[in-house]
Amino acid sequence: MAxxxxxxxxxxxxxxAFLExxxxxxxxxxxNLVYQFNIAPKKIGFDEVIFTIDLKTGxxxxxxxEGGKPDAVFSLKDEDFMKxxxxxxxxxxxxxxxALKIKGSLSAAQKFTPDIFPKPSKL
Incomplete structure (x- = not known):
């Protein structure tokens, strides 16, 4: 399936672009942490697309x-990621x-907040 x-x-x-x-x-x-996101189109665990957000290197x-283990891994649906x-x-x-599943360090996961994303006015 594509x-x-x-x-x-x-x-x-x-x-x-924002991180630069x-x-x-x-x-x-x-x-200064590394996060992996497993984002599913419809249902967590199915057809997930994986993204890495490395806030050490930007x-x-x-x-x-690929640099070892991410500090935290989040699994969620595409629409929930958008929210x-x-x-x-x-x-x-x-x-x-x-709606959000977390593996790895919970303290690292708590540092990932919507503030990390550029504000909607910049989108």
């Missing part, structure tokens, strides 16, 4: 993290509802 084009791919492209700005550099210095790449990235969904509430 991979569905995810809406979140566009946001991740914007994030990649002065404001993005501040975010990287503050967080890289956003498609595919699993998180735009600040329309609280990550803690998403986790409690089961």
């Amino acid at each position: 991979a569905t084009e995810l809406k979140s791919a566009a946001i991740l492209d914007l994030l990649k 700005t002065d404001e993005g550099l501040q975010v990287r210095k503050k967080v 890289q956003v790449t498609k595919g699993p993290y 998180l990235a735009t600040g329309k969904m609280n990550p803690q509430i998403a986790f409690m509802r089961g």
